[in-house]
Amino acid sequence: MRFDLIDLRLFLHVTDTGSITAGAKLSHLALASASARIRGMEDALDVPLLERLRSGIKPTKAGVSVAHHARLVLQQIERMHGEIDDYAGGLAGKVRLLSNTAAITDYLPQALAYFLNTHPAIDVELEERPSHLIVSQLLAQAADLGIVADSAGIASLESKPFRRDQLVLVVPAGSGFGRQRQVAFEQALTYDFVGLGEDSALQQHLALQAERLGQRMRTRIRLRSFDAVCRMVEAGVGVAVVPAVAAQRHAGASRLRVLTLTDAWADRQLLICARRFDQLSLPAIRLVEALCAPASAPGPQRASRSARR
Known part of the structure; x- marks a missing residue:
């Protein structure tokens, strides 16, 4: 054989x-x-x-x-190549990273750009998945690293903090929410929604939360970015759940209101996970170090803090 x-x-x-x-x-x-x-x-x-x-x-x-x-x-071969290249003065390899929607959209672009520019011989294979599927694929060793929300069952994995991520409800100015500043997701489900594609990890997560409440989201239109979703909400088509950092980019100069979601799952910690960090290849270890360093993605972190004020 x-x-x-x-x-x-x-x-x-x-x-x-x-x-x-x-x-x-x-x-x-x-x-x-x-x-x-x-x-x-x-x-x-x-x-x-x-x-x-x-x-x-x-x-x-x-x-x-x-x-x-x-x-x-x-x-094991990838780890061998990484160690040999490291001893030779260079570090090369490929890291397979799975991530949920929020991290891919608002936190990873700048952090990964910094990492790829400082490690020109390391490639990153990035794919979007819902948090619960990321956990199962990490356990099956189908990926090196994953970024998930802390609501996912990660007891069998090792994890490190990545970013704090808050989901909020964006509504058109003059909508039926009056002077409310907070709202439960269940109340929002009485309205039409603007959403991302059905393959979006965030959209699958929201559909699951609605199902747990015994309801369904009525999504009138699906778009490919949070910016487009916010513009459609501003035009009065419906309401939407988006990360606070995405809402903050639009709320100041638009007719868009941002309401805090009171549901526990809406205020979450994003985590970098692996089966065992000490068993990762050297390129994957370097990526973890870069993503865990606050300076690697300063822009989104500042926006996230201001969005929670």
Whole structure:
């Protein structure tokens, strides 16, 4: 039984995406070549690794085991390269980082720009996920690091503080909230909403909170950025839940009111998580150090403090 690193990376790409076609594309292989490699792995092990479904593929129990060990092998090789490069005077590698919507939109851009500029040989693969899915993918070793809200179940992970993030309700001036400065999410659910796309981690989080209240959000339009959401709310289309830092950019010079959400889940700590920080590759360790340093993202932090006043 002999697998090369291309086989292992391909198999992980296929299981992560649920598609041989998508896995082949990520591996820069032709579909026929990727299919032949997968069949070769199954023939060598004499056991099916993938279950072919109409909606895609999913790994068999044997496939889950192969994916687990493939991930360990590739992570160990990545750590080896990182340590050798570090000894040679340079640090190279790739870090897979998963994050929720708020961190990707308002906190990570400046922090990651600083990190990438100071570590030109390290690449960061950044993907948006809801916090609860980030936790499960970290436990499955499908990513190096994750940034989640503290409401996620992280008991099995190690974590470090990243940023404080407060969610607020933005409403048009002259709306039915009168002189209220605070509001419960349940009260807001009687209004039409402006939201992000259904694939947004924040939107999935809000839909879950509404479901727990036995209600559904009536979303009239979905947009791709918090800035566009705030402009649509200002025009009177509906209300929206956004991070305080995003609301603060619009509230001063627009007909937009910002109400504090009284729900406990709306005032949250964002955390950097890993299965074990001492088992990370050196590039991942350097990224954690950069993200935990307050100076790496001064702009969003100042905005967040002013938004909570």
